[in-house]
Amino acid sequence: MSKSNKKTTRERGLEGEDLACAYLEAKDWIVLDRNYFFQKAEVDIVATDRNYIIFIEVKMRSGTYFGYPEEHVTPAKEKNIKKAAEAWIYERKMETAVVRFDVISIVQKGNEAPEITHFEDAFR
Numbered sequence: 001m002s003k004s005n006k007k008t009t010r011e012r013g014l015e016g017e018d019l020a021c022a023y024l025e026a027k028d029w030i031v032l033d034r035n036y037f038f039q040k041a042e043v044d045i046v047a048t049d050r051n052y053i054i055f056i057e058v059k060m061r062s063g064t065y066f067g068y069p070e071e072h073v074t075p076a077k078e079k080n081i082k083k084a085a086e087a088w089i090y091e092r093k094m095e096t097a098v099v100r101f102d103v104i105s106i107v108q109k110g111n112e113a114p115e116i117t118h119f120e121d122a123f124r
Contacts (some may be wrong), residue, residue, distance in 0.1 A: 016060030017044055020104040022114050028052075038087035039082045045104075046088060052100045055085040057122075058108040060114075069105040070119055078123045 007015070024047050032053070035045040045056040057077065059069030081101060089095060090105050103122040107112040 008034050012060060013044075013058070016058045016106050019060070019106055019108075019114055019116065020056065020058045023104065023118070024056075027067060032090065036084055036088050038084045041084035041087070043084040044087065046085075051098065053089070053094065053097045054100045054102050055081055055088070056102045056104055057081055058104045058106065060108065062107075063109055064107060070103050070117070070122070073103050073122070076097060 007109070017034060024031060024045070027049070029049050031045060031047045034044065036043050036046060043055045044058045045083045047054050047056060057073055059072050061069045061072075079099070085099060085101070089097060089099065100121050101123050103119040105117040105119065106114050
């Protein structure tokens with residue numbers, strides 16, 4: 001952590017992804033990949049519930065003053081995630097896989113327990 005004891009955006013993002021992975025694994029999902037990049041496109045988590053390959057965007061905030069985390073998944077971000085997902089599927093020769101795009105929203109105020117909301121099939 002930095003000298004001010006404040007987490008960087010990247011550290012906060014990884015913390016959110018760790019929470020999301022633990023949440024998914026508690027549901028018996030299998031995390032296949034994290035932080036997959038293709039060119040400038042990225043997907044936070046790739047997982048499977050044994051029926052779908054699921055590409056997951058994780059958004060974490062310390063409050064809702066500026067809106068809920070899921071409200072920050074823009075159409076441009078969705079397009080970016082789809083691009084990364086296509087590359088991930090292509091690289092693994094899984095073109096026949098059934099895919100889905102989810103969003104996991106996390107609000108963690110101070111030292112309170114995180115509030116995790118999972119939006120399945122959040123966009124197409």
